[in-house]
Amino acid sequence: MNVRGGATRAQIVDAADRLFYQQGYEHTSFATIAEAVQISRGNFYHHFKSKDLILDAVIEARLAGTRRMLEEWEAERAEPGDRIRWFIEILLTNRADIQNYGCPVGTLTSELAKLDHAALGEANSLFTLFRTWLRDQFTLLGHTEEADALAMHVLAVSQGVATLANAFKDEKFIQREVRRMNDWLDTYTTP
Amino acid sequence: MNVRGGATRAQIVDAADRLFYQQGYEHTSFATIAEAVQISRGNFYHHFKSKDLILDAVIEARLAGTRRMLEEWEAERAEPGDRIRWFIEILLTNRADIQNYGCPVGTLTSELAKLDHAALGEANSLFTLFRTWLRDQFTLLGHTEEADALAMHVLAVSQGVATLANAFKDEKFIQREVRRMNDWLDTYTTP
DNA sequence: GTCTATAATATGATAGAC
DNA sequence: GTCTATCATATTATAGAC
Numbered sequence: 001m002n003v004r005g006g007a008t009r010a011q012i013v014d015a016a017d018r019l020f021y022q023q024g025y026e027h028t029s030f031a032t033i034a035e036a037v038q039i040s041r042g043n044f045y046h047h048f049k050s051k052d053l054i055l056d057a058v059i060e061a062r063l064a065g066t067r068r069m070l071e072e073w074e075a076e077r078a079e080p081g082d083r084i085r086w087f088i089e090i091l092l093t094n095r096a097d098i099q100n101y102g103c104p105v106g107t108l109t110s111e112l113a114k115l116d117h118a119a120l121g122e123a124n125s126l127f128t129l130f131r132t133w134l135r136d137q138f139t140l141l142g143h144t145e146e147a148d149a150l151a152m153h154v155l156a157v158s159q160g161v162a163t164l165a166n167a168f169k170d171e172k173f174i175q176r177e178v179r180r181m182n183d184w185l186d187t188y189t190t191p
Numbered sequence: 192m193n194v195r196g197g198a199t200r201a202q203i204v205d206a207a208d209r210l211f212y213q214q215g216y217e218h219t220s221f222a223t224i225a226e227a228v229q230i231s232r233g234n235f236y237h238h239f240k241s242k243d244l245i246l247d248a249v250i251e252a253r254l255a256g257t258r259r260m261l262e263e264w265e266a267e268r269a270e271p272g273d274r275i276r277w278f279i280e281i282l283l284t285n286r287a288d289i290q291n292y293g294c295p296v297g298t299l300t301s302e303l304a305k306l307d308h309a310a311l312g313e314a315n316s317l318f319t320l321f322r323t324w325l326r327d328q329f330t331l332l333g334h335t336e337e338a339d340a341l342a343m344h345v346l347a348v349s350q351g352v353a354t355l356a357n358a359f360k361d362e363k364f365i366q367r368e369v370r371r372m373n374d375w376l377d378t379y380t381t382p
Numbered sequence: 383g384t385c386t387a388t389a390a391t392a393t394g395a396t397a398g399a400c
Numbered sequence: 401g402t403c404t405a406t407c408a409t410a411t412t413a414t415a416g417a418c
Contacts, residue, residue, distance in 0.1 A: 008383080024305040026218055029411060043384045045413065102301050106354045110298050113291075113357055114215040124358050152355060152364055153371065160351025163297045164343060166304055167315050173343055180344065199401080220393060234402045236395065 009047045009057075011037050017058045021097075021104045025055060025111055052118065059122045062104070066126060070133045080137035081189035084154065087134065088181050091161055091174050099169045103162035105130075131155060141188055150188065157181055200238045202228050208249045212288075212295045216246060216302055243309065250313045253295070257317060261324045271328035272380035275345065278325065279372050282352055282365050290360045294353035296321075322346060332379055341379065348372055 015036040019028040030051065034041045048054040077083045091098065101107065105126045112120040134151035143150060161177045164170075206227040210219040221242065225232045239245040268274045282289065292298065296317045303311040325342035334341060352368045355361075 022305065024217070024302065026215070027306055040385055042386070046383060051412070101305060107301050107305070109358045110293050110301060110354065111215065113293065114213065114298070115218055127355070127358050149367055153368065156351035156355050156368060157348055158351065159354040160347035160349065163301065163350040163354065164318070164347045167300045167318050173340075176340055177344065177347060231403055233404070237401060242394070
């Protein structure tokens, strides 16, 4: 602990998480992160020996946060259909960030794929978390056979909407696509 | 012209285009491009005074190439429905590149958005080219009112499929989503 | 744990010879 | 048009004092 009121390491991960999302991983330098946390670059290396290691920590934090979030969604909503609709609704809930920076998962995996970065596998498992969770909901709805294909479809459309929302910054477009996905989902939720 | 058999400038643009797609814009250095074209870094600056200027040239080349391609598609296919289906089919035609590097348009715009780069607007107009072209096809099909919304929907799903194909490298997934889009399109092409 | 100082390297960019 | 040599800067990373 320190004067900033939290463990420095956790603050670094928090700041790096946000900056990697907003500016990209490679574009974000140690100097920028250090400045955000108000520590010197030298001190930075006491907590993380390399830039790769902080990326690992950021992905780990995102994985943990996502797991927690998905568990909450399950606890708060009994109906699998409602849970899937809530997932789709994120596009509107987070529309400001999405229009500015795209989807945090999709843009990170795309960047790491181009960098051929060692952490790509871990980043992709962020997608897998959502995929598995969505698949489970479709299974609960009785669509066991095609559950994974349906999960991938929901993920794909959400990704595409995020990418185009980032390019065109059109909120009406997001609303339209969310409505379209909900209509499509009706086919699978109404008995 | 030179010993390499083509204008050096054009070769630089070609190499940069490919490298920006495969490795990302920021990650690609002058040294890498110069090596690909087999010229010295010094000579490089005779043709392009800055990295921003070569990005401009690459986007301009992509815009010109895309315009040419869309005109060809129109010339080769009389039916608007067939043209849209051919657009969707790119996901399979270019599946190898898409699985390795994602969509050339979507990944570039995402990167430039995070870099807050001046060329973002020009890159986004690559999306607009496809959007306008798809909108025109839906208009020809008689769906004038919703033509733009339908165009955006086709773009969005294609983007999402490309992003997830890049993450999961699953060809069956691409095939399934292309089939799904074609089924969806039937509603708008059959009178 | 935190700092300053510094090293090693890569990068975008320029100057000037041929 | 092409090259070598060089500059200025930013970046990752280390050493060592407090």
